[in-house]
Amino acid sequence: MGYIKKNIRRTWKKKRAINDNNGTQQKELLNVDLQENIQKVKKAFGNSSDLVVKEFFIDEERQAGILYTDGLVDSDILNDSLESIMIDKKEFKHEDLVHTRINIIDFYKKYVVSTGEVKDVEDFETLYTAVLSGDTVFVVDSCSKGLIFSTRGWEQRAIEEPTSQTVIRGPKEAFTETLRTNTALIRRKIKSNDLWLETKVIGRLTKTDVAIMYMNGIVNPKVVEEVHERLDRIDIDGIFESGNIEELIEDETYTPFPTILNTERPDAVAASLLEGRVAIFVDGTPFVLLVPTLFIQYLQSSEDYYQRFDIATLIRLLRIICFFIALLAPSLYIAITTFHQEMLPTELLISIAAQREGVPFPAFLEALIMEITFEILREAGVRMPRAVGSAISIVGALVLGQAAVEAGIVSPVMVIVVAITAISNFVFPSISMATAIRILRFILIALAASFGLYGIAIALIAMILHLCSLRSFGVPYMSPMAPFNLPDQKDTLFRLPLWALFSRPRLISQQNIIREQNPAPQKPKKERS
Structure with a gap:
């Protein structure tokens, strides 16, 4: 892997040298006529x-x-x-x-x-x-x-409610496809002259405007320098969406986990800027990139900070439970029913055996058939016209599931396991992490069918080691849990009250750590009668 990275860096340096030589060539000047x-x-x-x-x-x-x-x-x-x-x-x-x-x-x-x-x-x-x-x-x-x-003024979409990151309580505005509209939405929320904005043009043919926004005095200057360096390396014909930029500047390519967070919510970007992160805006897309990013961010939502801390903590713990359900539920069912039947109570084992009596396939093929069927229905629901897309996905799942059980292809328990797995997968606020879990779920199913719980344990150990090896613009991906940082635990698995969140993440912001001078609220004194 290191050898590949060195070759890629050499290629980038050669391309950059060629571009510099081309840039030094004399441009064709305007004529007098x-x-x-x-x-x-x-x-x-x-x-x-x-x-x-x-x-x-x-x-x-x-x-x-x-x-x-x-x-x-x-x-x-x-x-x-x-x-x-x-x-x-x-x-x-x-x-x-x-x-x-x-x-x-x-x-x-x-x-x-x-x-x-x-x-x-x-x-x-x-x-x-x-x-x-x-x-x-x-x-x-x-x-x-x-x-x-400047006379720019083309037709543009109005500011609407976010479609991929909805909240019950919080702002109902989302980014649009216009760069200046998106940067103005952040300016409305952060009225500070320390909010700096720098613009680049990327793409030889599309000449797409890409803006970098950060808080001067809070952000780590090395991160800003790294963002500029990686963007300057890009030499491509066209940039049409922030996903193109994300794939070209991410730290690790061969990983299912996203190392750059994308969001269409201005409040999430504003809050991340105040934590010391850098926002990357791309003209023509409503999704903004945030770097550096951490694993725990994908299990957090903007709504966590608009509700009371106890409710937000409960919902955040629920998301973590759903993370393990979406990742492990089918593989655990296959491993236990295939290799470790002694772990089940006798009554439950007899009930499962009775349901699977007429099923001709092993549990592995059952899970594979149901998972692939659900993925097909999910894609069909996304690609179908909006008026019939949701109806097709819901009705298709009900009809196909019931028909498969009645035909004896799958057992009712497998339908329940796959259904709760699919529902848990929708709990994640970020679709990028949900997609990564979908990919890993198939790998765990195969290992569970081959080695049982030992295969699942090996896969989990490998996944944890891989997560701990990832970095996002120099910041460890699993921080503040690995490496462990006690002061930053106040906003990871649990969310303490706002007055307790008086410091910024220490590995993200290297300067101006304190963001609240009087953290402890003063209780009103009781009047003497």
């Missing part, structure tokens, strides 16, 4: 119908033009910019305004264009990127430099 620039842009875009080019005169002799992509610009902002550009010609006859490249561009940049963000453009590559990003480019004849002013 306006018509030549416009024709070159049209040719580069293949005379696309959504490329809009508007030409006009800024004085009696000099011509100018604007270029933008229809559908990616805000019409109101564009019209206001056009009105400001079409200024009175007399202003250009002022004796102090000499018709040179710098004077004209600076005049428009400082006194004419009314949009908030205005940048210079001198090469065609920057011009193409700006036009395809929803910006408007302003070029003038006899000038080899133009202006880019």
Whole structure:
């Protein structure tokens, strides 16, 4: 594994060196002739119908033009910019305004264009990127430099309730596919100038905007540096979803467990930022990545911090129990009924034997048939149209389960075991961890059918060793349990009252550990009668 990682790092270094050499090559600059620039842009875009080019005169002799992509610009902002550009010609006859490249561009940049963000453009590559990003480019004849002013404003989905991480009590807003909307949702919750945001462009063809957000003074600077380094290594044609970024920057590829947390809840991202984590936003997806992440995070929900600590602790313990049920229930049933029948009470053993009397398959094949059938129904329920998807999955499970029992293919006990396993799998707040458990469940079923409880024990030992070997951006995956950290146990298996959560996770945030100065609440004094 170490040899593979070294080869991958060498390949990344070579690609980075090639990219650096390509970046040092001289870019094609804009021409002085306006018509030549416009024709070159049209040719580069293949005379696309959504490329809009508007030409006009800024004085009696000099011509100018604007270029933008229809559908990616805000019409109101564009019209206001056009009105400001079409200024009175007399202003250009002022004796102090000499018709040179710098004077004209600076005049428009400082006194004419009314949009908030205005940048210079001198090469065609920057011009193409700006036009395809929803910006408007302003070029003038006899000038080899133009202006880019922000007019982005395409159609976008409204802020709605989260679909994958719902809560009973808590905010009902979720991220959208627009990067600036998502970062604004975090700005609304954390009104601090220490909330820093840095943006990169990743993807040679898609040129996807990727933003990195963190709390300065709380986050570990080494984690931020590592995030930048891993993102800078990416050299790919296109990025369409945060899952592409996740797979390219994760610590360990060959593991079923997720080492980068994804969420569509702004409150979860804001709380993680205050703990010292780094958020990675990708334009075009409502899921935000959080690093570093811990195993215990996948068993926690945002709602745990909106309810009383005793209720939150009870629900969190219930999730941990469901974790073991979803992982071990079918394999334990197979191991006990196949190899260790003496562990069952006599009455229960006789009842199970009577139910399996007419079943022609061993318990292993029973479990395999039922698990595969349920996975098919689950996928069908997800892919089917929403109006009939839930009905197909529920009715299909009931009908197929009942029919399988009546046909003597499986026993009623196996149907119960698989059903409680599937229900427990839905308890996890994170779908990524639920998927990992689904994969490991099949491995445990095979080992239980081969070696009984010994196979399950070996698999659990191997899984624990694997979990303890994982890291997420330098942080041990199983912390604060391994390595054990007593102060951080206040928010792992149990959730203490909010006034007791006065310190941040010590392995996540290396500075500004204390987040609450007066942790203990003061009880009101009783008045003397």
